[in-house]
Amino acid sequence: MEKEYQEYNENQDPFAGLDEGLCQRCRRRSIDRSENPESQLCRDCREELIKLRIPPYFYIIGAVALLLMVFTFSMSAGSFKNLESYANSGDLAEEGYVISAMDNLLSLLEENPDNKQAAIKLADIGMKYGYYDYAAFAIDEYLAGKEVSDGQYEKLSGYIRKLDIYYDTQELNDEIWESVYSLVGDEEDVEAILETYSQEMSSYIGNTAYDQALLYYYMGYMSLDEETGNACFEECLKANPHYYDAYAQIANSYRRSGDFETARRKLEEAYRMNKEDYSVLRALATLALAEGRLDEGLDFAGQAYGIYPEGDYVIDTYIVALAANGSMEQAKALVEAYEETGIFDEGLYAFLDGKITLEDYYVGE
Numbered sequence: 001m002e003k004e005y006q007e008y009n010e011n012q013d014p015f016a017g018l019d020e021g022l023c024q025r026c027r028r029r030s031i032d033r034s035e036n037p038e039s040q041l042c043r044d045c046r047e048e049l050i051k052l053r054i055p056p057y058f059y060i061i062g063a064v065a066l067l068l069m070v071f072t073f074s075m076s077a078g079s080f081k082n083l084e085s086y087a088n089s090g091d092l093a094e095e096g097y098v099i100s101a102m103d104n105l106l107s108l109l110e111e112n113p114d115n116k117q118a119a120i121k122l123a124d125i126g127m128k129y130g131y132y133d134y135a136a137f138a139i140d141e142y143l144a145g146k147e148v149s150d151g152q153y154e155k156l157s158g159y160i161r162k163l164d165i166y167y168d169t170q171e172l173n174d175e176i177w178e179s180v181y182s183l184v185g186d187e188e189d190v191e192a193i194l195e196t197y198s199q200e201m202s203s204y205i206g207n208t209a210y211d212q213a214l215l216y217y218y219m220g221y222m223s224l225d226e227e228t229g230n231a232c233f234e235e236c237l238k239a240n241p242h243y244y245d246a247y248a249q250i251a252n253s254y255r256r257s258g259d260f261e262t263a264r265r266k267l268e269e270a271y272r273m274n275k276e277d278y279s280v281l282r283a284l285a286t287l288a289l290a291e292g293r294l295d296e297g298l299d300f301a302g303q304a305y306g307i308y309p310e311g312d313y314v315i316d317t318y319i320v321a322l323a324a325n326g327s328m329e330q331a332k333a334l335v336e337a338y339e340e341t342g343i344f345d346e347g348l349y350a351f352l353d354g355k356i357t358l359e360d361y362y363v364g365e
Helices: 001-010 045-051 057-074 084-095 098-111 116-128 132-143 150-184 190-202 211-223 228-238 244-257 260-273 277-288 294-307 315-322 329-338 347-352 358-362
Strands: 018-022 030-031
Touching: 057 244, 084 098, 084 116, 098 116, 098 132, 116 132, 116 150, 132 150, 150 190, 150 211, 190 211, 211 228, 211 244, 228 244, 244 260, 244 277, 260 277, 277 294, 277 315, 277 358, 294 315, 315 329, 315 347, 315 358, 329 347
Parallel strands: none
Antiparallel strands: 018 030
């Protein structure tokens, strides 16, 4: 089986057009010069930089489309459609099943759009656990223009003020990207772009007109220096402990350095709050695989893939977990399907070909 798969990789030549140098942003994947011979970025990082410059109204359209898909999935999956959904939603969220709780409420509201209590509960959960798009949708779609009590009005007004700050910060991010690209000029000068971006963004730290947790998250995510990035993620979590990807990013850093214990503590902290965040599940999978807990790694990787297969490295991790657990045919099928529109980093192919171990792949990457 392994020999057959190795021949498949060699025939496909998956790295045609890629330079041996590492991407100047993530420093893990190979530079992709298939579109620009002067590029210093891998394919994923180039697309990420482009994505972060999308005008803010596209975020709103995307959020609504996502929620409509959630509606469709929830209805077809037979989610709770009665008052039990409302009664149990708070407890379900407290147990860590935040998305399930919100999806159940969305199904209830689809069936009964005039259920103001369910809409308020959805807004409550969304705001408490950092799912602001859910909260905004609940308020705009089911509560706008409807009569509520004085206490509810005051609470919802507070939510709207916080949401305004959050979305204003997203708009600020887009404006800064536009400014950075106009100042730097050369879109392939990654170091200059990210340094200028960080300087611009940091000038808004302490400005309460903007969401401080989101500012720190943006800065951490775009940092070229891992230590600086982790410091930003820690500040993000101090401002708002419900930025689950910040936990995952910090834990991944510790895992890469071989400090599995600290990585595990960080992920367990996030997992207690939210058992359905794909980035935390993916990070738990990589940690388990690195430690040799293969069954557990496959379980977490499968959960992450089931929730959001398009997430960063989610499909990669699921493929590695399948292969590590002996399901090479299934792993190969996923690779073939993905290669129709994308490409994996060379480390994944090397692991599947038996050239590197799980430890090689997940420690020091």
